[in-house]
Amino acid sequence: xxxxxxxxxxxxxxxxxxxxxxxxxxxxxxxxxxxxxxxxxxxxxxxxxxxxxxxxxxxxxxxxxxxxxxxxxxxxxxxxxxxxx
Numbered sequence: 001x002x003x004x005x006x007x008x009x010x011x012x013x014x015x016x017x018x019x020x021x022x023x024x025x026x027x028x029x030x031x032x033x034x035x036x037x038x039x040x041x042x043x044x045x046x047x048x049x050x051x052x053x054x055x056x057x058x059x060x061x062x063x064x065x066x067x068x069x070x071x072x073x074x075x076x077x078x079x080x081x082x083x084x085x
Contacts, residue, residue: 009071010083013060023083 010026024035042054071082 008081009068010081011064011067011071012083013058013063013067026083027081029081 008026010023020037020039024037027035042051044051
């Protein structure tokens with residue numbers, strides 16, 4: 001995790017399924033009006049073929065570095081806690 005006094009970023013590249021509450025708990029704040037998340041799912045078919053599984057791989061050190069950049073506030077954005085996985 002990379003932290004500053006006004007903005008905390010939680011970045012993780014993990015092999016197991018994500019536990020959404022870990023991340024929503026991290027970003028929850030009484031001063032925030034909402035928490036936005038995205039949960040993707042895999043279709044059961046692709047180009048007429050059955051999909052039986054989906055595998056991801058990443059070079060974790062490089063992915064973590066890039067995700068930390070994406071978690072920083074940009075422009076005039078208010079600093080907030082951010083979780084990127």
